Amino acid sequence: AQSVTQPDIHITVSEGASLELRCNYSYGATPYLFWYVQSPGQGLQLLLKYFSGDTLVQGIKGFEAEFKRSQSSFNLRKPSVHWSDAAEYFCAVGPVSGGYNKLIFGAGTRLAVHP
Amino acid sequence: NAGVTQTPKFQVLKTGQSMTLQCAQDMNHNSMYWYRQDPGMGLRLIYYSASEGTTDKGEVPNGYNVSRLNKREFSLRLESAAPSQTSVYFCASSEAPPGRSGNTEAFFGQGTRLTVV
Numbered sequence: 714a715q716s717v718t719q720p721d722i723h724i725t726v727s728e729g730a731s732l733e734l735r736c737n738y739s740y741g742a743t744p745y746l747f748w749y750v751q752s753p754g755q756g757l758q759l760l761l762k763y764f765s766g767d768t769l770v771q772g773i774k775g776f777e778a779e780f781k782r783s784q785s786s787f788n789l790r791k792p793s794v795h796w797s798d799a800a801e802y803f804c805a806v807g808p809v810s811g812g813y814n815k816l817i818f819g820a821g822t823r824l825a826v827h828p
Numbered sequence: 829n830a831g832v833t834q835t836p837k838f839q840v841l842k843t844g845q846s847m848t849l850q851c852a853q854d855m856n857h858n859s860m861y862w863y864r865q866d867p868g869m870g871l872r873l874i875y876y877s878a879s880e881g882t883t884d885k886g887e888v889p890n891g892y893n894v895s896r897l898n899k900r901e902f903s904l905r906l907e908s909a910a911p912s913q914t915s916v917y918f919c920a921s922s923e924a925p926p927g928r929s930g931n932t933e934a935f936f937g938q939g940t941r942l943t944v945v
Contacts, residue, residue, distance in 0.1 A: 754939075756936035757871075757934075759934070818870035818872075819870050
């Protein structure tokens, strides 16, 4: 069955430090992959997506993610974190195996940023 | 740009009461979704509508019903609310369902925080 795992429930970084949020998926073919961010009390906003092509994708707010097929991973990175990046981050997979499919979300990683 | 609008934003129900959560999108999207968000469990799909006139069950449909009223609106109904349905509910829409050609990016509403006592 398709699944998404975000191993880190909480991460704390200092402002200006680099960030990497992990996402691993279980899927039988090349999935569509997404990262969403949720600020407190808000809905989810798409940061970036991977459908095909270049495995390093750039998103909004200075985020990027790299699709590694051999590791079944789609980790999110940012070279220098800002205090406004404190939020919850969700990785999601879009199945492609026929029919009307849906996004499967990971449990989320809550990011705290220390000044 | 309104995007996806959900009403109400907050609701408290007593066990056994019924209510309908409303959702409307103004992006002319074909597909609409209802998710619930619970701590440590991410978002779980309740129901979805791939296109106007169709609805299908997601991962956790029990206790819910939906209506795709037209292309813009997709409502979620709780016929007899239970404490286990205390959650934050999100409506989303996308131009095309994941797996189909076209834009599958999902746009989310602000959420409805529902408490059942």
